Amino acid sequence: MPELGQQSTSTNLQRFFGSLNRDINSIKSTLPALEAELDRRCSWKQDENDSAVYDTECGNSICFRQGNLRSSEYEYCPYCGGMIEETKSDN
Ligand SMILES: [Zn+2]
Numbered sequence: 085m086p087e088l089g090q091q092s093t094s095t096n097l098q099r100f101f102g103s104l105n106r107d108i109n110s111i112k113s114t115l116p117a118l119e120a121e122l123d124r125r126c127s128w129k130q131d132e133n134d135s136a137v138y139d140t141e142c143g144n145s146i147c148f149r150q151g152n153l154r155s156s157e158y159e160y161c162p163y164c165g166g167m168i169e170e171t172k173s174d175n
Pocket of ligand 1 (some may be wrong): 096126140141142143159162163164165
């Protein structure tokens with residue numbers, strides 16, 4: 085088995101850490117977008133006439149065949165992926 089000299093080992097390490105740094109920097113640069121994605125919320129408003137129906141902030145409506153949003157185990161909007169926030173209808 086050929087033996088690596090001191091020189092080439094440290095050169096290899098430098099290359100390794102150089103590319104590691106580049107990877108870390110590219111991951112760091114995507115973090116703000118990822119955080120914004122995780123923070124996304126979608127507010128769902130219960131229909132005034134039909135408590136099984138909700139209008140979603142992202143422009144869809146959803147109807148629960150059984151129960152409602154609270155009795156379902158929905159946490160995220162199936163349309164936009166935002167975390168569901170139930171807003172009370174103003175009445
Ligand atoms: Zn949504």
